[in-house]
Amino acid sequence: MNCYECVQQGRASEAVAVCRLCGAGVCADHVHSETIQVREPAQPGKVIHDQRARRLTCPVCRAAEESA
Ligand SMILES: [Zn+2]
Numbered sequence: 512m513n514c515y516e517c518v519q520q521g522r523a524s525e526a527v528a529v530c531r532l533c534g535a536g537v538c539a540d541h542v543h544s545e546t547i548q549v550r551e552p553a554q555p556g557k558v559i560h561d562q563r564a565r566r567l568t569c570p571v572c573r574a575a576e577e578s579a
């Protein structure tokens with residue numbers, strides 16, 4: 512699969528990730544990787560621990576989220 516952003520610019524780059532929002536393939540230059548905290552609902556008698564999850568998005572979805 513090629514990077515969707517690069518194809519739009521007339522280039523061809525191998526995609527290294529898939530945007531979790533739109534499903535487009537993105538190369539290392541275009542992928543936006545962030546670490547988000549996944550909080551499980553607190554339950555009585557259970558220790559709350561935070562798990563870190565990774566979230567990969569393309570530039571278009573990232574811009575859309577930031578403008579929202
Ligand atoms: Zn690209």
Ligand SMILES: [Zn+2]
Pocket residue numbers: 530531532533534535568569570571572573
């Ligand atoms: Zn996207």
